[in-house]
Amino acid sequence: MPADRSPVALAPAASVESRGERKERTRRAILDAALDLCEDSSLVALSLRQVAKRVGIVPTAFYRHFDSIEDLGMVLVEESFVSLREMLRDVRRSDPEYLDLIDSSISVLHEHVRSRRAHFSFIARERVAGPPAVRAAIRHQLDLVERELAADLARLTAPAAWSTEDLSVLANLIVTSMVGTAEVILASRPEAEQAILERARAQLRMVIVGVLRWRSRTDR
Amino acid sequence: MPADRSPVALAPAASVESRGERKERTRRAILDAALDLCEDSSLVALSLRQVAKRVGIVPTAFYRHFDSIEDLGMVLVEESFVSLREMLRDVRRSDPEYLDLIDSSISVLHEHVRSRRAHFSFIARERVAGPPAVRAAIRHQLDLVERELAADLARLTAPAAWSTEDLSVLANLIVTSMVGTAEVILASRPEAEQAILERARAQLRMVIVGVLRWRSRTDR
DNA sequence: AGTTTGAGTGAACATATGTTCACTCACAAC
């Protein structure tokens, strides 16, 4: 009875596959199952046996791929931040179709949150609720992102007008509101999504334009 | 052997107590134990037996007070928002000692997060990681707070300058950044706290002053 | 005084969990 009524199982099974390919396939299946299962709880409430059952393997086989659920979690952090960085890459390439960089950023965010929903949900959730090591890893990654953004901003603004501290604060602000917006999008019912996006745009506009004008008027 | 090496147990045991007083005491002990235990995981990873052991009662006695852990969680939501509203009350009474309302708000936030740490931690965590019903309850409460803040802001600003939609967006922005700041304070090591507070102040100043000036310059 | 009530007990259950161990047996290397 390997047939279990699980919506997310192993894989469509490629015709012929090498030993390594097979292993990679179940590894992916484990990661996907974990990502999916912890979406309505948390990594800390996820059991090894749950994911094994979902994947369609025996619990012990789990150990061939990961030492523990926490170990699995650390891999998911890496993976999720690959998704997040892909998003940042798209944000940086300012879409010429949009006049406003802020509006296009929200669109890109929305698009990526939709297509990589599980990853963004994972970051938002485990950032505050995950096992300590996972929490720390996520915070570290977010700090890195923040620093990169500060460097980007330094290139975009007049060097004299902004101190590195100011840039750092601004970068932190933007990253924080980005995470917040992602959370709101994730929590929103699909039909309310457009309204929420419009609101997010208005908010980001308020903040960024406000901060920029504030800064340009301040002497120090 | 009722003596268990648990740092948070039942209570110092009042001299003579009525039946109802006794019940209330263990009820409180259960709430406190749950609040404390789920701090480094989540409600979804909290077991009935854990809290029973911590309190020093037998697992079945738990049912005399709550139907389930989730039921307990709903009570903790109510309780935590009492703490949050106490903070808001203190924020509204703008401390005459401080010139700047923003600075004083951050101080009040800091003070309350310290004294009611478990409650704020609970809200921040379960908001995204709790059981669905708990998540929904927290979101609902935050929406209420947001609406009240919008009403406050309406009283504080020129009626013509701000549309209700704008006020709503601004209120949302302030609540969001309040939650974010609380999270940062909760996660910070004590010795870095002052620096973090200074940064939070700078950030809130940027945002609020920026938004205000932005708005006053906009015609529509 | 006698009776009722209900917080807390203790045993028992079915089930879920992490982890171990010896095993199979298809693929890869020789």
Add this chain to the structure above:
DNA sequence: GTTGTGAGTGAACATATGTTCACTCAAACT
């Protein structure tokens, strides 16, 4: 063709979990 490796198996374990049931026994009510 023989051999070895290592992903996946299946049984077994000790322990943790939610929930039940019949119980105690002191405070509260009559």
